[in-house]
Amino acid sequence: MKYFKANLFIILILLFLGSTAFAARIEISAPGEQTIPLAMPRLVSMGVGSVQPAVAAEFQQVLQGDLELSGLFDLVNPASFLSDAQKLGLRRTDIDFQQWRILGAETLIKGGYSVSSGQVTVELRLFDVITQRLLTGRRYTGKLADIRKIAHTFADQILLSLTGEKGPFATKIAYISKRTGHKELYLMDVDGHQSKQMTNHRSIVLNPDFSPMRKELIFTSYSKDNPDLYRKEVYTGRESRLSLKQGLNIGGRYSPDGREIAITLSKDKNSEIYLIGTDGTIHKRLTNHYSIDVDPSWSPKGNKIAFVSDRRGNPNVFIVDIRTLEVSRLTYEGKYNVTPAWSPKGDKIAFSRMVDGVFNIFTIREDGTDERQLTFGSGSKEHPRWSPDGRFLIYSVDQSGGDKSIWVMRADGTGAKRISAPRSNDSHPAWSGRW
């Protein structure tokens, strides 16, 4: 087992050094055997400015949370660390790798911090313990309040270094919360921290989506007595109505290139899927059926859209080809399949299925094969949305008691973790692109 792990890791490194394209193919979300033993001693004060153990502790907690979620690592118990854990050791020649080998570590994160006049500097290194090589090194500077962001950014870097593809930890989650008594739009970090209220419509705000290009969101609001589509710039707070057709303007989703929005409109007295421009003008009508058509989700190539329709009786997921308008049915099992979300990798479509009044999350391939159930048990799990790298899914859980919260899990359903605060009544998460 150990031998296998060590060998595997060396293979990983070799692949990475040889060809990043090869390395990117490694299925890092697969649980079990493929975990890499990692030692992560605390940041050491670099001796400049004040010593602030709280900074080191927060950094540790954030980075550890991200790495655990990744499912890639097997963290070496800090209680077993030897003397080298106390030393700064930013250069490979300063490190007693033998100490880390004894503990079974195959990778090692070393780092130091310094704080002066509200500015924090963090030096970080990732080493391969076996070959005693430096895998990646970074120096981050920012305000004290940026320490969480620094940890997330380095977690992304670690994944890039080991797999050839960046992690999604320094991105943002948009979601809807009813904590004020009204459904409003909020933003938070991927680990649920730094939540911030974005709207104050005192009405009903629904179903956000991020622009893949700009720091901008779209969502539906009843603020003007009709479910209209709004756009909001994150930093300026500037807000405008994008689509205000009579009836529904719901479920807006930016195309992968950010130039169009797929949306459900019911201006002709029946819900249909349309493509509109970012100025709100209608470009194309994609469905034409007297049944309910809602919930569009783009394929990553931007040539197809998965959506929900009850045209065969019960709500099921269908796929429409944007060019030919040809519609094919995707889901056949179950009686209520909704909220499709196409993986940015293109290989899978996540959706939720209701059985006996309870939703659970499934994935299926575009050709309708390889259906897998990712979540189980009581409490409805709904609204799956992918991380920009396709490694994770974020979703909402509605416990039978009425407690609504946001959870994140790996693409294979393992590692499920609640990220929203208790009793905050949160739902409808959406994952940003690279932030």
Add this chain to the structure above:
Amino acid sequence: MTKSTITRLVVMLFALTLLASGCAKKPVAEEPAMMEAPAVEMQQEAPAVVVEESVTEMAPAYDAAAVAKAAELAAAKGLEMIHFDFDQYTLTEAAKATLVSNAGLLRAAPKVNVLIEGHCDERGSDEYNLALGEKRALATKNYLVSLGVSVGQLNVISYGEEMPIDPAHNVDAWAKNRRAAFKVKR
């Protein structure tokens, strides 16, 4: 119950008598005539004295406004919500019977504008339910129009599962929440 109504009527009659007698101080003999039918008396008098046209216009116009007002009030208070089966927007027989009564109220009050709100229970996806709620509101509107209600009186909006009247998570609450409700716009 009936006893108290009767008592109230007697008191009112007595008060009216007092008022009438108070107004007509001098001609004591007129008292019984006033009590009988003052309205009839006025109608009989009016055409004889004044130009016919102005009176016929005055009197019905006054009545129509009162009738319209009463009809509007009746519509505002009397429009009843209807309920639907799970994941359905077809009208049940009970819903149709309610809508027949609602249509009567709305036909009598053609100036009343109504917002038909389509709602769903919490089960199901939010987006699908927004579309379903709209189908419910539209089915309601179409049936009212088929019963002779002016299409201009009726507007629709869907709230999906966003505004339950019963927040509980059980069969009874779900049945109550699957509804089309009427809001009179003033």
